[in-house]
Amino acid sequence: MKQRIVCLLLGLSGCFLPIQAQNIPVYLDESKTIEERVEDALSRMTIEEKIALLHAQSKFSSAGVPRLGIPEVWMTDGPHGIRPEVLWDEWAQAGWTNDSCTAFPALTALAATWNPELAMNYGKAIGEEARYRKKTVLLGPGVNIYRTPLNGRNFEYMGEDPYLASRMVVPYVVGVQSNGVAACVKHFALNNQETERGTIDVVADERALREIYLPAFKAAVQEGQVWAIMGAYNKYLGEHCSHNAYLLKKILREEWGFNGVVISDWGGVHDTREAIFNGLDMEFGTWTGGDDWSNSDSYSQYFLANPYLELIKAGEVGTAELDEKARNVLRLIFRTEMNRNRPWGKFVSEDHSKTAWEIATESIVLLKNNGNLLPIDVSKANKIAIIGENAIKKMTVGGGSSSLKAQYEILPLEGLRKYLEPQVEVVYARGYVGDVSTEFDNVSTGQDLRDNRSPEELLKEALVVAKDADYVIFIGGLNKSHEQDSEGADRKSMDLPYGQDKLISELAKVNPNLIVVNISGNAVTMPWVNEVPAIVQAWFLGSEAGHAIASVLCGEVNPSGKLPFTFPVKLKDNAAHSLGAYPGNDGKVEYKESILVGYRWHDTKKIKPLFGFGHGLSYTTFEYGKAQLSSSTLSRHEQIICSVEVTNTGNKPGYETVQLYISDLKSSLQRPLKELKAFRKLMLNPGETKTIEFAIDNEMLQFYDDTKSAWVSEDGSFEILIGSSSTDIRTKAKFNLK
Missing domain, CATH: 2.60.40.10 (Immunoglobulins)
Structure with a gap:
């Protein structure tokens, strides 16, 4: 008994002291099943302790049960890298100097590899980084279906096809959880636009739900055995998805047999009674319930905090639902924090950089290669011109919750110079000025991208640089700024921003050896497609972006990426936009296209795409x-x-x-x-x-x-x-x- 008390005082959840088995409480005895341990711990807890398990105590943590030595739960944003630390009760940076992570390629890039083995490696590596940083839950991956090319968050998801997304999400989940860190698949479900995401009520028929929007979640649950699911912001059947009885109880629990924990998206809870009875387990967020900067005890006012406790004490609700929620949270803790056999993890290691590079290179899609312009024949090139802002703009910062503080990021211009110089002269011209901001959530890239030259001056310089080069490589596309590829807002147009279309056409006139590298997480229009001999689709490729792009363009790596979504010729060729079914009105968006999403629409309606789903050339x-x-x-x-x-x-x-x-x-x-x-x-x-x-x-x-x-x-x-x-x-x- 004395040893047990010492163990609990030390807060050692798994208890490393050599206590005789007969003296160990069941919940601390790892020879017992998790279910036995959960029930024993539950039987020892007060109502107040159970309630405390269900809601946040800080921006990214929830309480354990200190009296019983049950540890806290710590979340971290993913799914492309481990988020830098923020202050306990604020979004401001904590100022750590050891939280700069490996930035892995965005999940759209992972899907473009069509390689489940790489998905496993990705999950294992990012899980190792989460474990090293002492995280319980990685908030990812995302598997919402690519319904419209305007969705600002498409870059975080795995494309338009439910089968492809299913095959890629399962190994990712298994890889993460092999580290004793829970993956949290999101956003369940039908979160296919950022416009009015917190209020929009999705009207989708049951066939579309079952055939298109749920299969990847189902695979993660039944094949990947995922330990956590995050509810979406939007509504379905008039109920918010974070407390939606049909999604969370009928489908997730009853039909699929999910025994993990359901976590709300941050601020995604709106009603205590719905949260109690409709399947939510853990509430996190900002401006939730009584959360207010003037309230020094805001977390106690969350919907699943004191308001829940008061209903129980008043006899208005029972405790059966409370016990079930506490069971789910305890099961999560026993699978993670109280599993003393889980590995220790590692952070920003050489093999993580290698994994990031492998995913990045296999994801790059060769869209067009007339005359076999690619790969670049370095032996026959004296001068190569590189043009475009995305050649010099860091992409790991920005985009919303997946924004990172990367330990390093190889830019495309840097990667190409490392590969080509000194054998080839590399010259650079910016060509256009887009978003010069270099900071997000108080994390800065350290760059100064300000440029006061006019568009005419920039164009003139680019044309002069391009005219006498052996090759011209234009590196442009989108970035992770507001209303581009970013959480919180959708794109306003499918066209390239900042006058890039005109610039590309003018470059094509002065040099026939033009290669366009489009960096984006979304499809873009290409009115110049017939003017340009070689087009490459890159993505947000993380720390190894520049190395990967150089490896493919210069032929060290033969491109093998395939598109995980359709590139329409124009926005109206997309089903949702053709039918006027985006972004909705009067608080509702109707999925009029039903099951005909992406290539299913193009095929069935005989609409020729710019580049089809699954397209990708090789050398x-x-x-x-x-x-x-x-x-x-x-x-x-x-x-x-x-x-x-x-x-x-x-x-x-x-x-x-x-x-x-x-x-x-x-x-x-x-x-x-x-x-x-x-x-x-x-x-x-x-x-x-x-x-x-x-x-x-x-x-x-x-x-x-x-x-x-x-x-x-x-x-x-x-x-x-x-x-x-x-x-x-x-x-x-x-x-x-x-």
Whole structure:
């Protein structure tokens, strides 16, 4: 007993002292199951202690139970790096000098790798950094579907396709949680715009919900066994998602069997009774309930704090819901803080930089390469002109809650100079001035980007620099400023800002060897697409951005990224905008396009995209053989195997992502022309052939029938379409379902 008291006084949650098993309280005995430990701890707690578990005590922490040695819970923003420390009760920086993290590529970039193995590496590395910084929960990843190219937060998500997002989120979650840190998948659900995000009521039919917007969350829960889910700001069925009975109780708990903790987005709670009865476990936020700068005890006035306790004491509500919430929080703590076997983690290590570089290089998409202008032939180049603000602007600061204080960030101009000089002369011209701000949430990049020259002066300088260069590399696009790729506001237009379209067209007139590198987390219009021979889609690539871009442009790495969303020619080609279904009115936004999101809309309506979903070229070429089926008939309880040979017919090693789509040739309900159902990324050396096999089963053929509230498949003919993208199908095969 004496040893146990010492252990509790020291606050050692797992208790490292050699206490005899029979003397250990069940909640401290790691030989017991987590459920046994949870129930034992719960039985020892007062109502006040249970309430304290459910709400924030600071901007990023919630209370433990000091009397029992149960530790606090500490959150950190992700999902691209570990947020710098803020003051206990304010958003101002804490002023630490050891909280500069590795900045990993944005999740849109991760999705563009189409590589689940890299998603695992990403999760493991960022989880290690979170663990080293003593965090309990990493607030990420995000898997909201890319519905409109104007959504300011698309760069934090994994694209437009629910299957791709599902395959990428599961290994990310597993990787994070291998460190004893909880991943928190967000934002559940239907958070597809930043405009009026805290009040907008989403009207989406059940098919769209089940087929498009929920599958990645479901995969994270049932396959990834994620330990936390974050509720979204918006409403669904008239209820805010952070306390939405249908989403949190009916679907998440009852249907999917989720046994983790539901955390509100910051300030996403609006009512105590709804929070009690509709499935919320932990309340965090700013300006929530009684939170006010004039209130020195604001956290006690959160909806799940004193207002909840007062309802219990008044006999207006019982304690069954309280116990269930406390169970969920305790389960989180026992999985994380009170698991003494979890690894210690590490921070800004060499292997984390390598992981960031690998993800960044595999994510870069070669959109166009007429005349094989890329890769740059360094041996034949004397001078290369680099033009554009994004070549010199740091992108790790800004964008909202994913803003970081990175230990380092290699800029594109820096990376290219390191690669090219001194063999090649590199000259730079800014070309345009965009956002010169260099600070967000009191974190500064340390840059001074002010430039008082007129647009005409900047254009003239760029043209002079470009005219006699062997290659011109324009590096522009969006940034993470307000109303671009940033939390809190959507874009006003799909066009490039700051007069970049005119600049690109003028550059194309003076030098035919023009390469445009677009840095963004969203699709942009390209009115100059036919004037430019080579176009590269980069992303917000984090610490290793410059190295990665240089590696791809100069041929050290053969590009293998594929687009995780469709690039429309113009905004009206996007389904939501074509139907006038964005941003909504009178407090509601109706998803009139239903299941026809992204390429599903373009295919079904026969609208040619600028660049299709899954598109991405290589410095080599690949030839596909004919798809072969093991049987022409599929029964509901068996599989058939589809095989296809792929050959590298070029002269460079390279990755190809083989994509398998399925088309239901006759259905009682409308279905998209085709849907992604499998993919495989493989490396092939020149002349090498590999055979890929895909297992086709009944589940891949199902759709959600909202008249039956069930997933169904119908007898009939189906077609398999295999190709390099949604717009580049190489081989087809038909089969029947019986």
